[in-house]
Each structure stands twice: as C-alpha cells, then as structure tokens.
Amino acid sequence: MKLYFEHKTLQLKETFSIAYGNYDKREALLVELTYLDSKGYGECVAIDYYHIDLKNFIIRLKEIQPLLEKQTITHPTEFFLFLSGLRLHPFLMSALDCAYWDLFGKLENKSFVELNHIPSQDLIESSITISVADIEDQIRKIENSSWNRFKVKCKGLNKDNIEKLLRLNRNIALDSNASFTDQDCLWLQESKMMTQFSYLEQPRPIGNYRILNKESFVNWMADEDCQDLNALDELLPYYKSVNIKLLKCGGLTPALEMIRRAKELGYRIMIGCMTESTVGISAGCALAGLVDFADLDGANLISNDPAVGNYVENGKIIQSGKPGLGIVLK
Known part of the structure; x- marks a missing residue:
C-alpha cells in the first residue's frame, strides 16, 4: 500500500460567517491510499477554532509513512487499531480511516453501505x-x-x-x-x-x-x-x-x-x-x-x-x- 498526500485550498462561494469568525477559504489535506490499481481518499481541513495546523499533519504523515506502507490489506477495523497505536490527531486519523474504507470497498467491489x-x-x-x-x-x-x-x-x-x-x-x-x-x-x-x-x-x-x-x-x-x-x-x-x-x-x-x-x-x-x-x-x-x-x-x-x-x-x-x-x- 502506498500513501500520497496533497495540500489544497478550498475556495468558498461566498464568505462563510459564524460566531467564531469569517472565512473565504478552507485549507485541506487530501490523503490517498493506493493498492494495486485502486485508490482510496480521505480529507481533513484546517479549522482554526480546533487549532488545526496542516503543516504539523504533513510532518506526521512523513514520519509514519514507512510504517503505514508496510501494512497488509486487512479489514478496516484492524487498520484502525493500527492507526490508534500511532497517537494521531483525530482529524488526521479520520482522513486515513476514511481513505482506507474507500480503498477497501473498491478492492472488495462493495460500497461502505453494503x-x-x-x-x-x-x-x-x-x-x-x-x-x-x-x-x-x-x-x-x-x-x-x-x-x-x-x-x-x-x-x-x-x-x-x-x-x-x-x-x-x-x-x-x-x-x-x-x-x-x-x-x-x-x-x-x-x-x-x-x-x-x-x-x-x-x-x-x-x-x-x-x-x-x-x-x-x-x-x-x-x-x-x-x-x-x-x-x-x-x-x-x-x-x-x-x-x-x-x-x-x-x-x-x-x-x-x-x-x-x-x-x-x-x-x-x-x-x-x-x-x-x-x-x-x-x-x-x-x-x-x-x-x-x-x-x-x-x-x-x-x-x-x-x-x-x-x-x-x-x-x-x-x-x-x-x-x-x-x-x-x-
């Protein structure tokens, strides 16, 4: 399994105003897990009131990449147990967990719902x-x-x-x-x-x-x-x-x-x-x-x-x- 990731800027159609502030864009980290010809995708976004720093997430992904790429394809619940041992921020864990469910379903030719x-x-x-x-x-x-x-x-x-x-x-x-x-x-x-x-x-x-x-x-x-x-x-x-x-x-x-x-x-x-x-x-x-x-x-x-x-x-x-x-x- 291979890990790829990319920083993206999501532009909002109009200014998004909430009690925490006004926003015209969101910074996002796109995660891709690849095995054979199948690709699974996950995402996390930078939310200031959750104190999310995508630069730190990228550093952490680079640190765990060798460990992650050694993982064999197992059921997503087993993969999540592996992720749980890495002490990741929940936002980053979510991106990886969702990417793996997407990949696993594509390999099994079944939707997450199925x-x-x-x-x-x-x-x-x-x-x-x-x-x-x-x-x-x-x-x-x-x-x-x-x-x-x-x-x-x-x-x-x-x-x-x-x-x-x-x-x-x-x-x-x-x-x-x-x-x-x-x-x-x-x-x-x-x-x-x-x-x-x-x-x-x-x-x-x-x-x-x-x-x-x-x-x-x-x-x-x-x-x-x-x-x-x-x-x-x-x-x-x-x-x-x-x-x-x-x-x-x-x-x-x-x-x-x-x-x-x-x-x-x-x-x-x-x-x-x-x-x-x-x-x-x-x-x-x-x-x-x-x-x-x-x-x-x-x-x-x-x-x-x-x-x-x-x-x-x-x-x-x-x-x-x-x-x-x-x-x-x-």
Missing part, C-alpha cells in the same frame, strides 16, 4: 447553513432556497430574530457556535416556542453545558462538547441530541461505534461536517441511513470541489452505490 449493512432508502434530508448576517438577509436566503431544511447561524441571542424565524414556518435549527450566555439558555429552555426549532446546537463554550436541561422545551444538540465516544455518558443529562462529525471522532470506524452507543443511550443523532469537499462529504453521506438529522452541505459551499462521489442536491442525499465511498478525483 459492507456495514446500512439502510439506504428514505434517507433524511440535509440542512443547508445560513451564515451569520442581518436577519432580513438570512430570511431572504431561506425564502429563495430550494432546500427544505436550514441551520441558521447566530452570534448571541436576539429574541426578535427568533420570532421572525419562527414566523417563516420552515424546518429551521439554530447554531450559536457557543455564543449564548447562561441567561440566554435559561430563557430559551423555558420558552415553549423553542419546540418549533428542530434543534439548538452548541449553545455554550466547551464544558459549560451544566446549565442545560434536556427535559426542557429545547432539543439541545452537542457539537464541540461531543468529541468522541467517552463524551456520550457525561452529556446525557444535558443534551437530547449529538452532532457526530468524522473529523472530530477520528473517522468512520469510531463514528459507527459512537452511533451505536448514542442510540443505546436514547440520543437523537446528526451526522455533520466541516466545510469539506466531496471527499469528506462522501464519507458522511454513507452514514445517513443511521441518523435522525444530517448537516452535510460542506461541499455545496465551495467553488473548486476536487472530487465526485456521494453528494447532496437541494438537501437530498445521493449515495452513488459505487464501491468504497465512491470517490473519484476530477
């Missing part, structure tokens, strides 16, 4: 993100969109804006990216109208969730608070839902385990994404049959997508059915 017996019919629709902006601009984007589900970004709580969004009578979620105060959260979870939002995501900074009450009117959803399997039991009294992102937890292999455990605990589950190309989104789409919500619009936000594979069109998740994750570079 290999893992995942339902592929009647998939939940993905939301599309509405960036932080003046509320009238946000409403205009919602009304002009061909999508059915929306995740509206906000920076702090504006009660008038909440009411304006609810009057649209659309399928809307709120994501404050940790910009709500404790007082905001108390007001929200005592307001019955909050049941009209599909969920409210990551209201407070990491670790500041004990003000939340899962038995309130709000469907609180953990994002940054829910990094891996170990978080699920701790968060149970506070959150009804969790956002599982492959980059956060380390790839498809741990995501499958997280989904299994989250279901056992009674969480509602979203498969989410960062601003990623089709390489990353294809992996997320493969899990759509196991979850209650999807937020997989990342590739729809960029203008120079380097790949084709599974994709989202007007919210509908389209699985190619091709071997592996079905990823092909353009």
